[in-house]
Amino acid sequence: MDVTPLDELQWKSPEWIQVFGLRTENVLDYFAESPFFDKTSNNQVIKMQRQFSQLNDPNANVNMSQNIMNLQDGKNGNLEDEFAYVDPARRQILFKYPMYMQLEEELMKLDGTEYVLSSVREPDFWIVKKQRRINDAGAGNSRGPKIIPLQDYYIIGANVYQSPTVFKIVQSRLMSTSYHLNSTLERLYDLIEFQPSQGVHYKVPIDTSSTTTASTNGNNTGGGSNKNSVRPTGGANLATVPSTTNANMTVNTVGTGGQTVDNGAGRPGNGNMGITTEMLDKLMVTSIRSTPNYI
Structure with missing residues (x-):
């Protein structure tokens, strides 16, 4: 017993x-x-x-x-x-x-x-x-x-x-320490990743909040593809943005194809604000109203 x-x-x-x-x-x-x-x-x-x-x-x-x-x-x-x-x-x-x-x-x-x-x-x-x-x-x-x-x-x-x-008392403390160390090592093993190009390294923790924000900004930026559109005046060297858009943003015509690109004046760090979603929406509306000439 x-x-x-x-x-x-x-x-x-x-x-x-x-x-x-x-x-x-x-x-x-x-x-x-x-x-x-x-x-x-x-x-x-x-x-x-x-x-x-x-x-x-x-x-x-x-x-x-x-x-x-x-x-x-x-x-x-x-x-x-x-x-x-x-x-x-x-x-x-x-x-x-x-x-x-x-x-x-x-x-x-x-x-x-x-x-x-x-x-x-x-x-x-x-x-x-x-x-x-x-x-x-x-x-x-x-x-x-x-x-x-x-x-x-x-x-x-x-x-x-x-x-x-x-x-x-010492035995109990040592057993508790050993248990917590073992649990920590098991969690560290789950973070190890191997890639042939980089070898063994630890995974970078992903912040879900920042991932959601980046995904939203990426979708909005994708809508900005309308600024690289063909303008009706193919021979023009400069096309100004309509008055409904931000006056600080300018679009230059590059080449004879008449494609317009951002000249960087609206990028952050140049003293002007970057292109916002509202600006892109107005550019898209302007592009729809125009009648482009297809070559």
Whole structure:
């Protein structure tokens, strides 16, 4: 049977939350119900000891709260010295929530795997850290126990996740990079074209908008073939455009055949506007009205 890796698993228990609710005081109890929790950890050992021992002292929480108030007022520095090995963020959690300070004091007596609450961002985000504690009895209390981090877990809302390892993160990034590079190369292969005269080259992308404009201008220019028509006065050297046309455009008669061509005066860049569609239409009307002499 295939087992889903823990770093790909998402777990939640709406039934448990409906009965007990989810808050910082009981988030470790909620985490203990998930498949990420190790039943052989020190947390489970302490939980079993609390169930079968007479540790239900009603004054325990009162005394712990009094110690925290004294620490905040600067009257008692014993607790701060006792938890000097704990990082400042988790130390604030211990001082704010007495049950976690009591749990830490009991974990300090054991060696092995344990779970602690390392970060709190109420009301919907917590980080649980799995670590291995090694108490060095010969080093004294000044150095404190040796803590080896093993894993981090995120509780977001009602969902519990295991943080991925660095290997998994790098592997995922490399696979994503490889996929996008492969897709890019496939698209580049589609742009390669071979012609015997030019060899291998890339196709030039065609802009559909410019192609449509060029096609329209080409059709209009084709209608300008009427300007190369035979004028009725075959011997004339100069034919002027009727007054209905643009005065800036002139047509010269070339040769004895009387064919007329544009002398370039109306081309763009010569100071005059180019031949427009309106000009060509007027030339065509003029050509139709005339009576050419066919040779």
